[in-house]
Amino acid sequence: MCSMKKTYIKIFAGLGNQIFQYCYGLLRQQEGINVHYILAKTYDKNGNSYDITDVFNLFDINGALANNIFSPMGKFSNLRIIAKKIFAKYIIGSYETDFYQKADYIEKLTTKKSIHDYISFRNKEIYMQTDFFKQIKNCKNSVSMHIRGGDYLGEGSPFSGICTNEYYKNAIRYLKERLENPHFFIFTNDRDFCKSIFNPLEIKKEDYTIINDDSSLKDDPGYDLFLMSTCNNNIIANSTYSWWGAYLNKNEDKLVITPDKWTNTNTPSLEEIKPKNWIRL
Helix, strand or coil, X not given: CCCCCEEEEEECCCHHHHHHHHHHHHHHHHCCCEEEEEECCCCCCXXXXXXXXXXXXXECCCCCECCCEECCCCCCHHHHHHHHHHHHHHHHCCEECCCCCCHHHHHHHCCCCCHHXXXXXXXHHHHCCCHHHHHHHCCXXXXXXXXXXXXXXXXCCCXXXXXXHHHHHHHHHHHHCCCCCCEEEEEECCHHHHHHHHCCCCCCHHHEEECCCCCCCCCCHHHHHHHHHHCCEEECCCCHHHHHHHHCCXXXXXXXXXXXXXXXXXXXXXXXXXXXXXXXX
C-alpha cells in the first residue's frame, strides 16, 4: 500500500496572509495530502505573539483541532525551524511557500462548510464584552471602513495610492444610496494617514465612530478583525487583513466594497482575490 503523500506549507507574514496559507493547506488536505505547516512565531517588544495560532482556534477538514503546525518556542527555536525546512525541502521533497491569495481557493474550501468551521476567534468572549462590540451590535446598518497606512505608504510601495480619499467618498456614497442611515465604524493602523484621507470625506460626525484601541487589547490584531466581521457591511482597503474582516462577516446580505485594483504590480490581481459578489469601486 502506498503511503499518503506529505507536504509542508510555510505560514508567514501578517495575520491575513497566514489565514490564506492555512486555508490553502486545508484544500491540499481535501486532495488527500498529509499536510503539515511550519510557522516561525514572531514576538513584539513585550514578548507577545499574535500569529494565527494565537488569534484563532484552527480546525482541519474533519472538524478536529489542528495539531499539524510545527512552531517551536525557546532558545533554539530558529535552528529547529531551519532544520525542519531542510527536512521538508530535501528529504520529503515537498516544501510549499506562497501567499495563495485567491478567492477561488476559499470559495472551493467553503462549498460544503462555512469558513467558521475552520477558524474561530480564541478571545471572542472577551471581545464581546467591549463597548465597541456592543455599539456595533446595536446598530442596524453598521459598516466597517478600514483605512490602512503605515507600511502601505511610501514611494514604490505596491499598495500605495489605491485607497484614496476619492475611493472612500465613492464607497460611502454608494452605501448611503442603498442603506437606511448607515453608521460607519472606522478602523486604522495610522491615525495621521487616516486624518489625511478622512478630511474632507463628506460624512457627518454623528454618522461615524473611530475605533480607538482598548487598552487591554491594543496589541491584539484579532480584536479589530473580529469587530470588522461583526459589522453588517464592509468597506475594505487593499489589505488581506480587512479582506478577512469582510469575509468572516456572517451577514448573508452584506455589501462589501473593494478598491478597483489590489496592487500597483497586479500581483495578485483584483480578479484573483475578489469574491464574485463584492463590489469594486
